[in-house]
Amino acid sequence: DTEVTQTPKHLVMGMTNKKSLKCEQHMGHRAMYWYKQKAKKPPELMFVYSYEKLSINESVPSRFSPECPNSSLLNLHLHALQPEDSALYLCASSQVLNTEAFFGQGTRLTVV
Amino acid sequence: AQSVTQLDSQVPVFEEAPVELRCNYSSSVSVYLFWYVQYPNQGLQLLLKYLSGSTLVESINGFEAEFNKSQTSFHLRKPSVHISDTAEYFCAVSESGGFKTIFGAGTRLFVKA
Numbered sequence: 434d435t436e437v438t439q440t441p442k443h444l445v446m447g448m449t450n451k452k453s454l455k456c457e458q459h460m461g462h463r464a465m466y467w468y469k470q471k472a473k474k475p476p477e478l479m480f481v482y483s484y485e486k487l488s489i490n491e492s493v494p495s496r497f498s499p500e501c502p503n504s505s506l507l508n509l510h511l512h513a514l515q516p517e518d519s520a521l522y523l524c525a526s527s528q529v530l531n532t533e534a535f536f537g538q539g540t541r542l543t544v545v
Numbered sequence: 546a547q548s549v550t551q552l553d554s555q556v557p558v559f560e561e562a563p564v565e566l567r568c569n570y571s572s573s574v575s576v577y578l579f580w581y582v583q584y585p586n587q588g589l590q591l592l593l594k595y596l597s598g599s600t601l602v603e604s605i606n607g608f609e610a611e612f613n614k615s616q617t618s619f620h621l622r623k624p625s626v627h628i629s630d631t632a633e634y635f636c637a638v639s640e641s642g643g644f645k646t647i648f649g650a651g652t653r654l655f656v657k658a
Contacts, residue, residue, distance in 0.1 A: 437588075475635055475648035476589065489644055523588055531639035531646055532596075533579060536588035 439524050439537035447545055448514060454540050456507040456524030464530045465507045467499060468523040470539070476523055482507060483530050514544045547572040549638045551649035559657050560628055566621040566652045568636030578619040579637040579646070580610055589635065595619065631656045 437458045446452050456465065464483050468476035480499040481489035487499065496518075498510040507524055521541055525534040552567040570576060577596050581589040593604040600612040610621045619636060633653050639646040 439588075473651075475651050478645060481644060525589075531577060531641075531643055533591050533594050534589075534646065536581075536590070538588045541586075 437524055437526055437535050437537035439522075439540050441540060442538065443541045443543075445543045445545060446511065446514065448516075450514075451510070451512045453511065454509040454522055454524075454542075456509075456537055457505055458526040458535070459505055460526065460528075460535065461504075462526035462528050462535070463504065464527045464532075465501065466525040466527075466534065467507070467509050468525065470521040470523055480509075481530070488530070511542075514542075516544050519543045547576065547638050547640050547643070547647050549636055549647055549649040551636050551652050553652050554650065555653045555655065557655045557657060558626055561625045563624050564622065564626050564630075564654065566634050566636075566654065568619045568621065568649060570617050570619065570636075570638045572617075572638065572640055574643075575641040577639045577641065578610075578612060579639075580608070580619070580621050581635045581637060581648075583633045583635065583651075585632075592621070592634070626654070626656045628656050628658060630654060 440455045467479040470476045478491050479493045482501045485501045496513050500508040521539045523539045524537045527534045548571045550569045558564045579594045580592040582592045583589045593602045595612045603609045608623045633651050635651050636649040637646050
């Protein structure tokens with residue numbers, strides 16, 4: 434199994450809603466990442482987990498809250514988002530930090 | 546801190562023609578280098594990587610890249626492109642022992658019939 438699975442594929446939410454994005458991998462990778470990608474732009478790193486501990490938070494607003502319940506799962510909790518947060522949210526994993534990453538298909542988020 | 550520059554935002558090319566996508570990086574320590582490809586509405590897929598060893602690396606679908614330390618470059622080449630190679634290509638760099646992988650701005654390869 435060389436896949437990173439993200440759910441849902443699409444999400445539309447209002448500015449007062451609370452929702453969660455989920456990411457799962459079964460490759461035994463110990464590093465997991467959340468990226469945000471706007472149209473025609475490269476992915477921007479948001480959070481990095483290494484061995485289930487948060488290693489990097491790239492000054493992401495607190496309306497985004499990551500969680501790593503175990504070595505296979507990564508969640509991103511969303512609350513009180515703004516329309517400018519609409520983007521493709523990508524999860525990735527790698528064996529350890531900074532080796533080649535495997536990406537999920539992404540969640541297309543629209544905030545209305 | 547490391548950085549990466551992709552010199553061309555778009556590269557149009559005819560089918561079966563050769564192509565080169567350019568990538569330059571900046572770092573004060575040893576680096577790992579990657580090329581990723583992204584098709585529309587999909588995530589990124591690793592195309593090839595340089596970690597150490599041979600400076601010429603190849604992918605299974607005919608792409609190759611050469612690590613040039615003196616010119617701090619990692620250009621991607623393919624001798625004959627197909628329509629199906631149309632996609633966004635990202636060069637990425639991470640520092641040995643570092644925490645982050647930095648992506649270039651991307652190059653849109655458009656293959657015309």
